Amino acid sequence: MKKERQKLILKIISEEEIGVQELIQERLEKYGLKVTQATISRDIKELSLVKTLGSNGQYKYDLPASTKEKSASPEDLFITIFTQSGSSVDIAMNTVVIKTHTGMAQAVCSKLDNTGYKSLVGTIAGDDTIFAMFKTEHDATIFYNAMKEISSQVK
DSSP: OHHHHHHHHHHHHHHHSSSSSSHEEEEEEEEOOOOOOHHHHHHOOOOOOOOEEEEHHHHHHEHHHHHHHHHHHHHHHHHHHHHHEEEEEEEETTEEEEEESOOOOHHHHHHHHHOOTTTEEEEOSSSSEEEEEEESHHHHHHHHHHHHHHHHHHH
């Protein structure tokens, strides 16, 4: 019963941005589970849920980043941090320049390095700027276009 309830809690918080235990309790009741707030509190602790900022600007329950990273691909992790921290992308010959929020270039660059892009020769990161050098201008253009597409979907 406990495992099923916790699995259901994970399903609920993945589908909705819920920041209070009472809403989790209401959603569980819709599935026919009558539980106390104390039980939900224990489940939250056992599941190691954390509160993160949701897309609506309110806090929500979520899995810790370390748990998510175990199941996400390196490309997904890069795209996630890029969409959260990247501010612009530009291209100069075979080099793509990524601007980030202040202090985030190292983190974004680290995730980019771990993606394993075969055409990526190397990267350099400062405080808010990343230089990503590709083998050819064509490779850089493909990457640049992908980053522009991703950033246009976020804004």
